Amino acid sequence: MKTFGLGLLALAALAAAPGSASAQDVSCPVRLGSIIPLTGPQGPIGKPIADTAQLAVEHINEAGGIKGCPVELILRDDTGQPTVGLDAARYLVDVQKVPAIVGVVGSGIALPIVSSVTTAAKVPMVSCCAVTPTLTKMAEKGETDGYFFRTIPTSRVMGVAHAVAATDRGYKKVAVIYVNNDFGLTLTDDFKKAFEAMGGEVLGTFAYNENQPSYRAEVQEAMALEPDALVLLALSQDGATIAREWISLGGTQNLVLHNTLRSQDFIDAIGPRYLANAAGIDNAQVEGASVDAFNAAYEAKFGKPPVGPGLHTVYDSVVVTALAMEAADTIDGTAIRDNLRVVTSADGEVVVPGPEGLKKALELLKEGKTIRYTGATGPFQFDKNGDVSGPALIWEIKDGALVTQKVITLEEMDALFKEIGF
Known part of the structure; x- marks a missing residue:
């Protein structure tokens, strides 16, 4: 058995520590499953997310x-396809016998996994990036049995943020092009409700199917409405294709873009002069x-600041799951599920990201003490449905680079939710 560099005395100390199962009871390494798109339409954002998950490990x-025991991240590429993601989940659960799964970027990937694999297997999923409210509705109906969590707020936060970005710029009438899946549809509905509550009008919404060589038909239909701006709720590669066709056909350069397009790859594909x-x-x-x-640990590892979707949230999804494993008496799905809220207890001792912060967290748990993991996204707690709240930001492109223009604080977001009726 691997002992991760610990001598017999250290192992004996671990075995005697309160609130912690002995290393002898654990098969090393501790496996943690992860499903992230490394190729396909989401590949450009999925690879940095996967790298950040590995950094957390x-x-x-x-x-x-x-x-x-050391943690081993067993990563599977879902290619952005629900069927591939479902097969990846079955492999991780049935073959690799992982006790938990982290990552899971797409809502269209998360939904079938929760419905068909993880809940039945009693394996918690802690998603970094799946935002669909459908998962909340499933939890409310008891259909997730408490095994679904996420470290990212639902799409309603993003819908409100899109509406703020549009109204701040004086856009009154917009068209929406969105990816034709549960994520795109629910986000479009949330944006429409928020934008109309703020005095705007959605002239039309147009769904597109993924992985097409051209989206000229959808673009021309939306352009015919002569909107003040285009709201583009698209995945990375498809979004670049749509934006190029929109601009080349003479559409307005007033674009409101989803977080999936917050990448240098998208800027390079369109050209910064068209994104002013x-x-x-x-x-x-x-x-x-x-x-x-x-932020400091990420920059030390990768030589650049963590700018892009899913980086902060995937780090937290990995770490909070690992801490729940440590807090649990046994490393099994139900015990992990039951400790995910324990390690973010409001009355616990605050611990933070990075090796030193996590070392303190692990030591406190071994001593049987309560911790409050305050993560890369700041302090968070899972509600009864496994959801979290959070602020949002609005970004722009200046001199070819991504810059934050505005932050909508959690307090401001809560006030907007009440005003809109969410």
Whole structure:
């Protein structure tokens, strides 16, 4: 058995520690499943998300591992396709016997996995990026049995952020092109409700199917309405194709873009000179020591700041799951599920990202103490449905680079939700 560099005395100490199962009871390494698109339409954003998930595992292992064992991230590429994601989940659960799954970027990937694999297998999923409210509705009906969590707010936060970005720029009448799946449809509905509550009008909404060589028909239908702006709720590669066709056919360069397009690849594919009027949205992080700790660790590893969708949230999805493993008496799905809220307890001792912060967290858990993991996204707690709240940001492109133009704070977002009626 691997002992992760620990001698017999250290193992004996771990076995005697309160609130922690002994390393002898655990098969090393501790496996953690992950499903992330590395290729396909979401590949350009999926690869950095996967790299960040691996960074979180590195930090956990530098901090001492889980119950004296190193963590191994078993990563599967879903290629952005629900059937591939479903097969990946079955492989992780049935073959690799992982006790938990993290990552899972697309809502269209998460839904069938929760419905057909993880809930029945009693394996918790902690998604970094699936935002559909349908998962909340499933939880409310008891259809997830408490095994679904996410470290990203639902699409309603993003819908409101899109509406703020559009109204701040004085757009009164907009057209929407959106990806034809549950994520795109629910986000479009949320945006429409928010934008109309703020005095705007949605002239028309147009669904597109993924992985097509051209979207000229959808673009021409939307352009015929002569909107003030185009709201583009698209995946990375498809979004670039749609934006290029929109601009080449003479559409307005007033674009409101989803967080899936917040990447240098998208800017390079369109050309920065055509994006001077573009604005986009993403989830934001509160300010504080925990966010600073993650940002510094990320930049030290990759040589650049963590700018892009899913980076902060995937780090938290991996770390909070690992801490729940440590807090659990046994590393099984139900025990992990039952400890995910324990390690973010409001009355716990605050611990932060990075090897030193996680080392402190693991030591406190071994001592049987309560912790409050305050993560890369700031402080968060899972509600009864496994959801979290959070702020949002509006970004622009200046001199070919992504810059944050505005942050909508959590307090402001809560006020907007009440005003809109969410």
